[in-house]
Amino acid sequence: MQNSVFFKSVINSNSIFDSMGLLGHFLKETIGCEHICLFLMEDSQRQEPAAYTYNMLQVDTNQLQQLAVEADFFERIPDGRPLRQDDKIDGISLEKTSFHTIYPFHIKRNSTYGTLLLCFQTQRSLTPEELQICRINKLHMDQLIDKIYFRKQFLKEQSYESLFNTLRMKDSFTVDHCYNVAFYSLLLGEKIGLSPSELELLKVAALLHDIGKLAIPDHILMKPGRLTDEEFGVIRQHPAIGYELLKDLPEVQDILPIVRWHHERIDGRGYPDGLKGDEIPFLVRIVSLADAFDAMTSTRVYRSSLHVDEVRKQLITNANTQFDEQLVNLFLDIIDEQMTMRTLTLGE
Ligand SMILES: [Fe+2]
Numbered sequence: 395m396q397n398s399v400f401f402k403s404v405i406n407s408n409s410i411f412d413s414m415g416l417l418g419h420f421l422k423e424t425i426g427c428e429h430i431c432l433f434l435m436e437d438s439q440r441q442e443p444a445a446y447t448y449n450m451l452q453v454d455t456n457q458l459q460q461l462a463v464e465a466d467f468f469e470r471i472p473d474g475r476p477l478r479q480d481d482k483i484d485g486i487s488l489e490k491t492s493f494h495t496i497y498p499f500h501i502k503r504n505s506t507y508g509t510l511l512l513c514f515q516t517q518r519s520l521t522p523e524e525l526q527i528c529r530i531n532k533l534h535m536d537q538l539i540d541k542i543y544f545r546k547q548f549l550k551e552q553s554y555e556s557l558f559n560t561l562r563m564k565d566s567f568t569v570d571h572c573y574n575v576a577f578y579s580l581l582l583g584e585k586i587g588l589s590p591s592e593l594e595l596l597k598v599a600a601l602l603h604d605i606g607k608l609a610i611p612d613h614i615l616m617k618p619g620r621l622t623d624e625e626f627g628v629i630r631q632h633p634a635i636g637y638e639l640l641k642d643l644p645e646v647q648d649i650l651p652i653v654r655w656h657h658e659r660i661d662g663r664g665y666p667d668g669l670k671g672d673e674i675p676f677l678v679r680i681v682s683l684a685d686a687f688d689a690m691t692s693t694r695v696y697r698s699s700l701h702v703d704e705v706r707k708q709l710i711t712n713a714n715t716q717f718d719e720q721l722v723n724l725f726l727d728i729i730d731e732q733m734t735m736r737t738l739t740l741g742e
Pocket of ligand 1: 603604632656657
């Protein structure tokens with residue numbers, strides 16, 4: 395399996411459970427690691443780590459979980475340093491497990507922390523290149539945890555949660571899309587160096603950008619196939635409908651341009667108002683690009699997601715017509731950072 399498949403799964407997935415399967419499969423093929431285990435804890439629940447495993451017997455999971463808590467792997471075993479069965483480090487021993495070598499990689503994201511354990515049933519020393527594979531995959535896992543944390547926080551904090559929940563009841567696919575658009579918009583916004591208040595505005599706007607789809611009939615919104623011109627005309631009304639829906643709510647005035655104009659294009663061929671170039675505000679351009687990226691990398695009923703290389707090509711082709719060229723270049727840098735592993739390890 396190519397690494398891009400795992401990378402893509404992290405982009406598309408919102409589930410650690412699903413991604414562990416792909417990660418395990420990938421690590422088995424690349425470094426011969428047959429068993430992996432991820433323990434995650436919240437600061438508030440240090441004694442009860444959640445366990446996510448790949449090809450791991452329950453008895454081993456239980457032993458490792460006990461070790462991880464009692465011996466506090468996170469604090470005491472350095473990241474990437476192998477722990478071996480004959481090691482006795484301050485009472486930490488693998489004797490009760492079926493593993494000879496375990497490589498821990500630690501995770502700390504906001505209030506979530508934990509350890510990804512790569513377990514081998516024989517003596518094993520990873521080469522520097524193999525360690526690099528593990529580290530980069532751990533970074534992908536970090537990114538997935540960020541996404542999940544981001545969802546939880548949003549639901550806790552925001553007063554317009556009920557509006558968003560209404561959209562969820564109607565169309566969970568659009569809700570997933572909105573979360574992803576917010577996530578990519580923030581990656582881009584952080585790269586540009588936007589202020590915390592601009593990032594907050596970007597986040598809320600991206601989450602609510604498609605809220606107008608609430609008014610689109612289900613048989614069009616969920617149609618399993620290509621839309622007719624007439625149906626597409628109805629879908630195209632959603633930015634203006636979203637604007638109408640929110641325009642009288644005092645707390646969301648700042649996000650109205652993004653809701654209304656996220657389908658505008660630099661060349662003026664977008665909708666609903668046909669704005670051109672600088673007429674489209676900067677934050678709107680960020681969300682437009684994130685929106686298109688998620689559309690290209692997600693699976694639709696009538697087509698599978700595009701390969702990352704194809705997505706790159708599409709972004710470059712449409713720079714300065716559909717998208718802001720400078721933003722496209724920055725976004726390509728972000729994609730390259732995520733894809734580092736391909737060039738480092740697989741020579742694809
Ligand atoms: Fe939209």
